[in-house]
Every structure is written in C-alpha cells, then in structure tokens.
Amino acid sequence: MNLRDRQRAETRLAVQTHAIRLFTDVGYDATTVNDVAAAAGVSAMTVYRHFTTKEDLVLYDEYDPLTASAVAAQPPGPLPVRIGRALESTAALGSTQEKAFLLARLRLMISVPALRARHLDSQYATADAIVAALCGSSPEPDEEFRVRATAMACLGAAHVALIRWAETDGEADLAGLIRQALGSVFGD
Amino acid sequence: MNLRDRQRAETRLAVQTHAIRLFTDVGYDATTVNDVAAAAGVSAMTVYRHFTTKEDLVLYDEYDPLTASAVAAQPPGPLPVRIGRALESTAALGSTQEKAFLLARLRLMISVPALRARHLDSQYATADAIVAALCGSSPEPDEEFRVRATAMACLGAAHVALIRWAETDGEADLAGLIRQALGSVFGD
DNA sequence: ACCCCAGATGTTAGTGGCTAACAGTTTGAT
C-alpha cells in the first residue's frame, strides 16, 4: 500500500462520510455535490473521480462480492437454503461504528426513492453473481431460469429483512431477521 | 370524457409513443427530452407536464392498480398462490399492438440501468398495495412482515419471468412463465 | 540525490434533466 493509495482511500472515505452526514442532517436533495465537496475540503470534480454519481456516495460498499463468494462456498442442499445461509453469513457485522454507518446509509436508501431504486437494482447484479456461482459456464437456459428466479425471490425477501432491521435502529439480529423472512416465504 | 380530457390523453399517448420509438431507434441517453417534444410537436415543458421525469416516459402504465385489485380479489389459500394467480391474471394481454408496445418498453427497462432500477422500485409500491389488500388496517407487525417478505419474493420471481418473456420476443406465454418461475421457487 | 513520468487534483466551459414564474390561448360551465 503506497502513500498515494492510502491518501486516495482516506479522501474517498472522508468524502463519503461527510456526504452521509450532510444527506442525513440536511437532506439528500437539499445537499449538492458541491456542498459535499466543500465539507470534505476537495473540489466537486474530485468527488466525481471517486464516485461515479451522487447516488454512489450512499450506495457504495464492498458487500456484494462477499455475498457472491459466500454463495459459491455453501455446501450442497436446496437452493433457498444455500442462498439464505450465504446472505446470513454476509450479515455478520463488524464494529459498532461500522454498524452505525451502515444504518445511516440504509435509512437513506429506504427513504430516498432514487436510492431505493438503485439499491434494488443492485439485487440484479447480485443475482447475476449467484447464477454465475451456481450454474458456472453451463448456460442451460431452463436451469438458469430456475436459479435466477429463486435468487431474486430470496433477495426480495432479504430486502424486507433489511428494512425491518433499519426500523429497529439496528437493535434486532440481522441474520435472524433474514432467516425469519426466508422462513416465512418458504415455510421451514 | 370531455374534449379537453380526450385531447390531453391523445397528447400524452403521442408523446409516449414518439419517446419509445426514439429511445429504441436512437438510444435512451442519446435522445433528449427536447427531441421527444419536437417529434411529438409540443414543447419540452408540455412533456414534463404529462410525465414527471424522462424515465416515466418509458415506465408509465396502468398495470399496478390492476395487480393490486387482482390480489384483493383472489380466493383464500396459501399466500404465494394468491399472489401468483393475481400476477398471472394481470399478465393476460390485450391486442397485438399493445403487446408490441409493452415489449418495446420492457426491452428498454431491461437494458437501460436507470430504467431497470426504477422498474424494480415499482415492485416496492406493488408490495405496499398487496400488503394493504391482504392485511387491511390491521398493522400487526409480525403478520405484515411475513406478507411483505412473501410479496417481494413473488415479485422478484415474476420479474425474472418478465425478462425471459422479453428475451423470447413475446412469443412465450407470459402467464405460463410466471407460473413456471413461482413454481420453481416454491416447488409445486 | 536527481530527474521525470504517472496519477491525483483543480479550473473552466458546456450539455441536459428539471423547475418556477409569467403570459397567452383554449375550453367548459353559467
């Protein structure tokens, strides 16, 4: 890790942190990218060099690849169980600080329509990853159809669990909520 | 139906039709709202008076309330079955022309990320409608959680069926694909 | 220790989605 890389990561985190704070306190629409840049002590152009869009200031995280590899690592069994276990394992959270940050982001993703839409769209990419992990390079269309439908169904249910978790201010056990949501869908 | 109402509906349809055509032929990003307005013979402001955003030019339809009332009209039974039947009944299509129009819109909703995201987000509103139809004014949180999780799971699976249908250029039976998708998730 | 390039940042100018405010016109009810 170079000094340059470290500075880059620092700047990125500072920009995102100030963005979440401003969006939460002042409002997403009421905060311009220029405001975020000024708060972080950089120019607007720098913000765009780190985050493709204003929405990505809230949406960006590193969980999706984790979920994908967790699915691939699950032992054989019924599809919903494998996908469910993988989602639960990804929900194992880090520090309290990390949790608060995730919670703030999640609240924005729920309340701001544009962010909610993009967050749901990320399920699309996650479903792609799950399909790739389970079907590999065998593009048997019928099998892929079944896996993709199941994956999207699981992700939809898990999303409801995420919302519920945010409503409890992060008090509830996220993995438990995911298990509960999938259980009420599949009945076991 | 007034003359004024009729003209308004005519203008609205003309604008949307030209928009879909331009988006399909020229590209969504490459087509400005001004281009759409010019093609429809109105001003850009008029377009925004009929459609809140450029995205709504593609997304707007009247199916969501139909789905909601279809869910409410289903006879008692397991939740996934009731929701699934309702989705199938909404998928009963109209004329060939209507089908081609829906297909064109769907292709855009799949290939343009911003449209795909907003389309998925509309599941959110549909889930709300389903929950309202099935839970009524009894906000027992645990029951609502189960219904919402199931609804989102069904909608996620149905979405995969929609994509598949578009991939077959509308040749396949949409209601059958939806039944197939839900069947592969719930296994009956 | 020096040089020099690559990468990070800032500045400027411009496009396009979207809104507010004002003005002119058409429609429908009385």
Added chain:
DNA sequence: ATCAAACTGTTAGCCACTAACATCTGGGGT
C-alpha cells in the same frame, strides 16, 4: 356571451455530470 379554470409556450435558472487543459506531488529508475 362571459368568466374562470386548465393547457401550453417562453424564459431563466439550478444542479448533476462530462470533457479538456493546467498544475502539482509522489515514487521509481538512474
């Protein structure tokens, strides 16, 4: 026929986002 309400166009402006160019700073090769 008249008047209010609704539809439309014009203008001006905000903001997200991009491209192009200038600047500076860190790091590898000598």
